[in-house]
Amino acid sequence: MVGTSVHHNLHLPQPQEDHHHRKTFDFTSGEQQCISLLKKCKNIQELKQSHCLILKLGLDHNSNSFCTGHLLSTCALSTWGSMDYACLIFQQIDSPDSFEFNTMIRGHIKDMNLDEAVMVYNQMLEVGIQPNNFTYPSILKGCAYLQRLKEGMQFHGHVFKHGFQDDVFVQNSLINMYGKCGEITQSWSVFRQMDDFDKSLATWSAIIAAHASTQMWSECLSLFQELTSKNYWRAEESVLVSVLSSCTNLGALELGRSAHGFLIRNLSGLNVIVETSLLDMYLKCGSLVTGLTFFERMKVKNQWSYSVMISGLAFHGYGTEALRVFSEMLEKGFEPDEVVYVGVLTACSQTGQVEKGLDFFKKMTVDYKIKPTIQHYGCLVNLMGKAGKVKEAFDLIENMPMEANDALWYSLLDACRVHQDLELGEKVAEKLLNLNSQTPDPYVILSNMYAKARKWENVALTRRKMGQTGLMKTPGFSLIQVKRKVYKFVSNDIKWAHCEGLSDMIYQMEWQLKFEGYSPDTSEVLLDTDEDEKRERLSRHSQKLAIAFGLINTSHDSSIRIVRNMRMCKDCHNYTKYISSIFERRIIVRDRNRFHHFEDGNCSCKDYW
């Protein structure tokens, strides 16, 4: 049945007479009109009506016609497209050509249906249609998006077999696919084998994004710096998003700030994705005020921007404000997703609002039908643990619908340490050791707890057990950025000793600290050595090295910003408080969980972290 609205727009081809006075139909004009109709289609109903017309006019089997191709691509690739209907059309085509096969593959990938796409690809080979250089980018994109390395590698094989290994688009897709699947060496090998002449902005964008998504942030930044020297480089948002995320993870505020300046100078307006990345960068690099101002000035905000702002406020310790922004987000009509609830629950745990947190959790699962992830349970464990409800937290973990991971048990173990619940602590440490992760860290925490409770026999026993594992404690490191370069300090690393002036500075710092009344707290050093050796070790903790380096290399009016991979030890926390007052510096440290703003001998965490 042909719909009236469409029917009125189409003039059916009229029979014409040729020079023998025979009546013929001019199909070409019919085709033209069908195509223009297809282009106007706004939904699947209109498309179906146009399809009927094409069938009625017999234009679907005309080998010179583009109608079927148009029809298929409109159906499979438009925003409102339906792959079910596309499959129906596709089945009716007698002998599909490579264009039609490719369209089907791309359609399935758009629906994230890699298996169907692979089936179409195999069918294509079976009927003897050669894949072309349009085939592989689509299918590799699907492998990338779904992180299906196995299939990705198979198709890399096909690329070679069919001789497309030198096609630039295929190479870019391969770089992206390997990057998304975490195989950075493979991405790099494709990139390296490419001719410099062939590399485009998209190629660089792919390799830079690949480094960012495999957490190789420093390498990502150096690649970006290399890119900016190329003549086809232009200010462009997408590359900067990867760059900004690297700055965020490295805590490289200065670099991030100059990227921001660069964007403002070169582009008239920024899209919401880049602005959200900038917001995240400012917040996670410790500039809460800049981030907040930036957020308020953003003209376009989406749920992601809100989500970033909410978790930003939460891990800076402003739980109440985070919840206020959350209610603003709901008022504006943005649907909360599972990610924003991680921020909301963190906010509750920072402010110690156990009941409120549990309420939010209930609302999330019941009202919004969001399936809780292990991160949400992690927030709840944090929430209960901080409030001293360690037994309840333990029960919660035991009754979760999924397996607990080590982060969850560590969070609880830490709560047990803070609240000195030795009995439960032992149980939790047991759980952690059963997880068989290659670290003696549970022993370390347990031993600290015994030491605090003055149970020296248990301390000795735990240390002996730890020694038997032969494992080394996870190395702690601190990052600091000076003059657009990020420096990494690893605890007890001897490399720093060669750094000019650092030993002198550390000596000077210790001298002044002693004068002000600081004494080293060796209770968390777990070595069976004498007190001197312990003090020596303590003084070479990565954060202290980084602070010394910062004091030497940054101006007196600037803050020192440090990013750590682990929690601070008690001594480093105390030490940093003293330094902030002696040297009159703001020191901002980001640890695994939150920010510590040190100023005038105090810390924003109020010594509870």
Next chain:
DNA sequence: ATAGGGTTAG
């Protein structure tokens, strides 16, 4: 007259 590569959060 139909098709392809690179883009953010815990």
